[in-house]
Amino acid sequence: MREIAHLPSDMAIISSKQPAADAQQPPKEKKKRTPKQSAIPIQLASVDSEILQAEIATTEEKIQEESLRPSSIREYIGQKDLKGVLDIAIQAAKVRQESLDHLLLYGPPGLGKTTMALILASEMGVNCKITAAPALERTRDIYGILMRLEPGDILFIDEIHRLPRVTEEILYPAMEDFRLDITQGQNATAKIRSIALPRFTLVGATTKIGSLTAPLRDRFGLVQKLRFYEVDELTLIVQRTAEILKTAVTPEGAVEIARRSRGTPRIANRLLKRVRDYAQVKGYAHIDGSIASAAMEIYNVDPLGLDWVDRLLLTTMAEQFNGGPVGLDALAASTGEDRHTIEEVYEPYLLQIGYLQRTPRGRVVTAAARKHLGLKGGDDRTEQLSLLE
Ligand SMILES: Nc1ncnc2c1ncn2[C@@H]1O[C@H](COP(=O)(O)OP(=O)(O)OP(=O)(O)O)[C@@H](O)[C@H]1O
Ligand SMILES: [Mg+2]
Numbered sequence: 001m002r003e004i005a006h007l008p009s010d011m012a013i014i015s016s017k018q019p020a021a022d023a024q025q026p027p028k029e030k031k032k033r034t035p036k037q038s039a040i041p042i043q044l045a046s047v048d049s050e051i052l053q054a055e056i057a058t059t060e061e062k063i064q065e066e067s068l069r070p071s072s073i074r075e076y077i078g079q080k081d082l083k084g085v086l087d088i089a090i091q092a093a094k095v096r097q098e099s100l101d102h103l104l105l106y107g108p109p110g111l112g113k114t115t116m117a118l119i120l121a122s123e124m125g126v127n128c129k130i131t132a133a134p135a136l137e138r139t140r141d142i143y144g145i146l147m148r149l150e151p152g153d154i155l156f157i158d159e160i161h162r163l164p165r166v167t168e169e170i171l172y173p174a175m176e177d178f179r180l181d182i183t184q185g186q187n188a189t190a191k192i193r194s195i196a197l198p199r200f201t202l203v204g205a206t207t208k209i210g211s212l213t214a215p216l217r218d219r220f221g222l223v224q225k226l227r228f229y230e231v232d233e234l235t236l237i238v239q240r241t242a243e244i245l246k247t248a249v250t251p252e253g254a255v256e257i258a259r260r261s262r263g264t265p266r267i268a269n270r271l272l273k274r275v276r277d278y279a280q281v282k283g284y285a286h287i288d289g290s291i292a293s294a295a296m297e298i299y300n301v302d303p304l305g306l307d308w309v310d311r312l313l314l315t316t317m318a319e320q321f322n323g324g325p326v327g328l329d330a331l332a333a334s335t336g337e338d339r340h341t342i343e344e345v346y347e348p349y350l351l352q353i354g355y356l357q358r359t360p361r362g363r364v365v366t367a368a369a370r371k372h373l374g375l376k377g378g379d380d381r382t383e384q385l386s387l388l389e
Helices: 059-068 080-096 113-124 139-147 165-177 214-218 231-244 251-259 265-282 289-298 308-320 328-335 339-352 367-373 381-388
Strands: 103-106 128-132 154-158 179-184 191-196 201-206 222-225 356-359 362-365
Touching: 059 231, 059 265, 080 103, 080 113, 080 222, 103 113, 113 128, 113 154, 113 201, 139 165, 139 179, 165 179, 165 201, 165 214, 231 251, 231 265, 251 265, 251 289, 265 289, 308 328, 308 339, 308 356, 308 362, 308 367, 328 339, 328 362, 339 356
Parallel strands: 103 201, 103 222, 128 154, 154 201
Antiparallel strands: 179 191, 356 362
C-alpha cells in the first residue's frame, strides 16, 4: 500500500507512486562532460561517459525506472545479506505487531536503496511517504510530515546526509521517543510544546555514510550497506527487465550487458535499452551475445564498463606516478578531476574489480588494470607494498 499524501504544494512529501519519487528538486539534466586536458597521450572521448554514470540522468529515465522496480523481496535480486537481515526484521516486527526499527541504507547510486524502501512498505503492508533531505529546509516541512504520519508508516528520506541541522535535531526525539518538540516563540520567551507521534519507521538512504553526523547514525537500529552486484545477479536483472520491456534476449546477450554494467542495476537497465534500440534499428528479432557486443562497441562501452575517466585515472597513475602509491590530491591535480568525484564516483567500482587498491600511502594501480588497458610496466606494486606495510 502506498499513498498519495494530500498536502499543500510546498510540503515535502511526495507519493511513492509519482514518477519523481527519488527527489524533490527540479530534475537536473546532466551537462555533457567534456574530457579535460591531460599531459599523457590517451584516447579520450572515445566512451560516452553518460551511459555509464550510475546517477540518474534524465527525468525520462526516472519515470521509466518506476516501472522496472521489483515490488517484493522475492523479486529483488542479489543483496543476500541485506535481504536476510530485513527478512528477519520484517517477520519479528509482524509477530510483535510493531513497526520496523529505523533503517539506514547506504551505498553507491543505482544499487536499489529506494527500491528496497518501497518493498519494505509493501511487505509490512504500510504506507511509504517519500521525501528527500534537500526538500526539508524549513522546520515546518518536517513538522508537517511528522504530524501526518500514521501508525506503522514508513518515512523514506533520500540523501539523508544533506539534512539541515535544524531538521536533524527535530528528528532525534521523533526517532527515539516518537515525540515531536515544536518550538514556539523566540529566544528567552521560546516555549517547547511536545506532541506524541505514532510509532513509525524512518528509512534513510545515502551514498555518503561518512557525511552523516554520529548522533543521527546512532539512532538507526539497522544500518545496512548495499554492495555492487555480481555479473550473474546483473544477468538476472537484465533478463527480468527484458521481460518487462518485452524484449527477447538470449542468456549470452544478457551476460554481455551485465558484464559492462559496473555492478549497478540502473546501468544494466540503461544498457539494455540502448542495445534494444540498436537491435530494433538493425532489424534483429532478439539480442544475442554478438549483437549485444556490437551495440556496445557502437556506444563505445568498454568490455568491463570502464569510461574515459576511469581510464584516465588508471593511465595517469601508471604512467605519471609509476603505478603509485599516489595521494588523492595529486591524482586530482594531474587529471583535472574533482577529488570527491574520484573518491565517490570512480574509485568504488575500480576497487571492486581490483584495478585499484588503497594503501596507507595512497592509491596503487594493479597489474590487472595494466593488463586490461594494455599498459606496459606491470610489476605489481601492490604486492611489493603489502610486503613493506
Ligand atoms: N535488486 C534489484 N533487483 C532488480 N532491479 C533492481 C534491484 N536494485 C535496483 N534495481 C533497479 O535499478 C533501478 C535503480 O534502483 P534504485 O532507484 O532503488 O537505486 P538507489 O540506490 O535508490 O539509487 P540512488 O542512490 O541514485 O537514489 C531501479 O529502477 C530498479 O529497477
Ligand atoms: Mg534512490
